[in-house]
Amino acid sequence: MLLTTLALLDVALRAATIGQLVLLVGVGLNRKPIREGTLLLLAAIACGIAYLLLTAPVPDAAYGMIRNILLLLTDAWAYALWLAAMYFFQEGFSVRHTPIWVRPFVIVWIAWHLYFFGFRGGDGIYHQINHGLSILILAHIIYTALTGLSDDLVDKRRRLRLMLSGALAAYGVMLAIDQLWLGRQLQSATLSLANATLVFASVTWFSVYLLRTNKGSVIPEPDSGFDTRSQTALPHEYVNLKRALDDFIERGDYMQPELDIASMASQLGDKEHRLRRLINRQLGFQNFSGFLNQLRIQKARQWLASPQHASTPIMNIALDLGYGSIGPFNRAFKRSTGLTPTQYRAQFHNQP
Incomplete structure (x- = not known):
């Protein structure tokens, strides 16, 4: 079969x-210990390779x-990417925390995918x-990534x-272009090449990003809870x-309702990105909500x-x-x- 210039x-x-992607798999497997986030990312990469081939x-x-195997992995790509994205972006997310009552449904769904x-x-x-479900899943990834942007303190x-x-x-x-009428006006080879170009550019950026980034600053870990009055030497500018x-x-200004990092920076008379770096790099927090919750829960323990x-x-x-209702307070307190x-x-007031 002869391929056109565009196809080549x-x-x-x-x-x-x-x-x-194969290089990233090798790097991921070479890092010890292999964590859950690494495995989820490798699964998404494997599905991505199948998608590119198919x-x-x-x-x-x-x-x-191997066509059916590639099809199986290709149609699982959105789900694998969702799991990896939730692990990276959602504090405390883990596949191991899947509720017991949900697991039988997941097993049946996986079995059906294997069969179909x-x-x-x-x-x-x-x-x-x-395909429709995959589009909804990708939309949810975008929503999660963007809605958590203001709370995230890690620049990378x-x-x-x-x-x-x-x-x-x-x-x-x-x-959308491929599915709607406009796709019929364009050569399928052109759309395929545009798709390959987008994926190549995205993976190139992501590869450079991962290879240059310290693993600990990408994969979310529990907030360290450093003392906010730590005497550790600070850079002069901070x-x-x-x-x-x-x-x-x-x-006690941290008890203001609906306080966010932009508002705090404004009240401190400084720039948001500088405050973000101070809380992240000097105090050890990866999310502003984690920093705020620690201050509030410390005060709650004193009051209780x-x-x-x-x-x-x-x-x-x-x-x-500063909590808007009792639910978020109860969850933050129990987590802490x-x-x-x-x-x-x-423990303090109902002793026999």
Whole structure:
């Protein structure tokens, strides 16, 4: 089979992209210990390689017996990418935390995918349904990445959020062009080449990003909870900002409702990116909400243990600390202490 110039360029870009992805797999497997985030990322990469092969401008018959395997992985790509994105962007996310009652449904769904794509070759209406679900999943990844941007204190991870959102949005536009009437006006080879170019550019950026980034600054870890008045030497340019932040905390201004990092920076009279770096690099927090919650939960523990607040309703304490309702306060408190506010208070005021 002779390939046109566009098709040859398309295949070359896909081959170069697959080479980069294989390199990332090698780097990921070489890092010890292999964490859950690494495994999820490797799964997404494997599905991405299958997608690049199966959507290349060559007949399906060229893949022979492995065609169904490639199809299975290709149609699982959005799900694998979603799991990896949630691990990177959602604090505390883990596949191991999947509720027990959900697991049987997941097993049945995986078995159905194996049967439908692996044995039936994707022949049926469910193939189109799965495409629709994949688009919704990719949209949710974009939503999660962008809505968490303001809370994220890690500069490199913030760039990853923007890059991933932009790449997926561009991919969605190409899907729309391909499915709508405009796609019929363009040569399929042109759309395929545009797709290969987008994927190549995105993977190249991502490869450079991962290879140059310290793993610990990308994969979210629990906030270290450093003392906000740590005497660790600060760079000279942050001394005044740190002093202003200490005064802000001393006054209890962190208990303002709906406080975000932009508002705090404005009240401190400094730039948001400088405050973000101070809290992240000097105090050890990766999310602004984690920093804020630690301050508020510390104060909550003092109040709950104090005789002066022994009869104060938990709701009032939550509102006074700046929480909009009791639910977020209860979740943050239990995540920090392992106890509900009521259980914690009982240790001090309900002794026999």
